[in-house]
Amino acid sequence: QVQLQESGPGLVKPSQTVSLSCTVSGGSINSGNYYWTWIRQPAGKGLEWIGRISASGSTNYNFSLTSRVTISLDASKNQFSLTLSSVTAADTAVYYCARGYGHFDYWGQGTLVTVSS
């Protein structure tokens, strides 16, 4: 059974950079044709797809965030990561990692990132 678990700082100051990690268990992150995805959800609002990375390291980002987002993969740790720069209050959300290219079958529990001074 594949499981995903996000980790991150929780609180970030405006204009700073936040880095989140997603640890995958129950399977190798670089096996098969899987993609690994980040999705976020502001409190009380809907879901926004952030970007994805393939097992081989190919990335795609939402054009609304592409200038501030980097997704990377560390196969040695079976992890993939999200870096979001120049954060503002609008980036406050629960961040989920998930498996999938077009649809998402396994999700982490989510980690809350609050942007506040």
Next chain:
Amino acid sequence: EVVLTQSPATLSLSPGERATLSCRASQSISSYLVWYQQKPGQAPRLLINDASNRATGIPARFSGSGSGTDFTLTISTLEPEDFALYYCQQRSDWPPTFGGGTKVEIK
């Protein structure tokens, strides 16, 4: 990007009743429509892929239909655990986008 509009925003029903949720796309997305269920404090759970294919372990009371721009998620007989938020998502066009959600609440 493709905009998905879900209706109604809230559906108030009793256990045992039938729930019909709608998702309309701003342009044709063929059958590339996905449904998720989300409960408070939990991650979304994949229910239906490609408009009508139930995901592994999803009960048969959940069914999806539609193609093009109009899609429906039907819960044939509501169980207590089905009261939740439901999202549709399209995977036809980049980037993947989600609808605003329909809350199914106990009447």
